Amino acid sequence: GQSLEQPSEVTAVEGAIVQINCTYQTSGFYGLSWYQQHDGGAPTFLSYNALDGLEETGRFSSFLSRSDSYGYLLLQELQMKDSASYFCAVRDNYGQNFVFGPGTRLSVLP
Amino acid sequence: GAVVSQHPSRVICKSGTSVKIECRSLDFQATTMFWYRQFPKQSLMLMATSNEGSKATYEQGVEKDKFLINHASLTLSTLTVTSAHPEDSSFYICSAQKTTEAYGYTFGSGTRLTVV
Numbered sequence A: 001g002q003s004l005e006q007p008s009e010v011t012a013v014e015g016a017i018v019q020i021n022c023t024y025q026t027s028g029f030y031g032l033s034w035y036q037q038h039d040g041g042a043p044t045f046l047s048y049n050a051l052d053g054l055e056e057t058g059r060f061s062s063f064l065s066r067s068d069s070y071g072y073l074l075l076q077e078l079q080m081k082d083s084a085s086y087f088c089a090v091r092d093n094y095g096q097n098f099v100f101g102p103g104t105r106l107s108v109l110p
Numbered sequence B: 001g002a003v004v005s006q007h008p009s010r011v012i013c014k015s016g017t018s019v020k021i022e023c024r025s026l027d028f029q030a031t032t033m034f035w036y037r038q039f040p041k042q043s044l045m046l047m048a049t050s051n052e053g054s055k056a057t058y059e060q061g062v063e064k065d066k067f068l069i070n071h072a073s074l075t076l077s078t079l080t081v082t083s084a085h086p087e088d089s090s091f092y093i094c095s096a097q098k099t100t101e102a103y104g105y106t107f108g109s110g111t112r113l114t115v116v
Helices: none
Strands: A003-005 A009-013 A018-025 A031-037 A044-049 A053-057 A060-065 A070-075 A084-091 A098-100 A104-109 B004-007 B010-013 B019-025 B032-038 B044-051 B067-073 B076-081 B090-096 B111-115
Touching: A003 A084, A009 A018, A018 A084, A018 A104, A031 A060, A044 A053, A044 A060, A044 A070, A070 A084, A098 B044, B004 B090, B010 B019, B019 B032, B019 B090, B019 B111, B032 B067, B032 B076, B044 B067, B076 B090
Parallel strands: A009 A104, B010 B111
Antiparallel strands: A003 A018, A018 A070, A031 A044, A031 A084, A053 A060, A060 A070, A084 A098, A084 A104, B004 B019, B019 B076, B032 B044, B032 B090, B067 B076, B090 B111
């Protein structure tokens, strides 16, 4: 079986830094992705980690620890437009698809 | 970058009718596409994996006779919701992987289906 856990909601103010955690239990592991989804829109790809460590892409960074089955998405210099749902997704070794976490709704306040 | 087009974006249909949703990879070939369903405030749930030239692989609990998938070419997959009922109302999203990108999938814009 596969299961992923994320906080359901996170609230922060503009300019702040927020970390969204993801823990997973999967039969295999090939990589961890993060997606952003605004209300009514489709998910958009943010980042991918296959190896341990931190990947930085502009204001967003993603971290992975395979030994802890844990990763996080770090959003810096928060902007109002960052208000959205964020999903972690794991690709296991036995399939081509990603299994999505329940999602974290981020609200950025002025 | 990889672009996936999904059509229609919104559809309202009467209970008992069928609806076809198209998913096209515009600038790359996709031997495999995925169909997801998302209910309000919930995560994306994989319904089926669409393979070009062969039968789709359905996830447990998804009725293959109700959700017909056809992947007739390397750039087009279709999902037909047959005999739709109000409980089928949902957001349906397709995704495809560009073979040169092993890590991420490009999603279509989604189709909001409302069955009345």
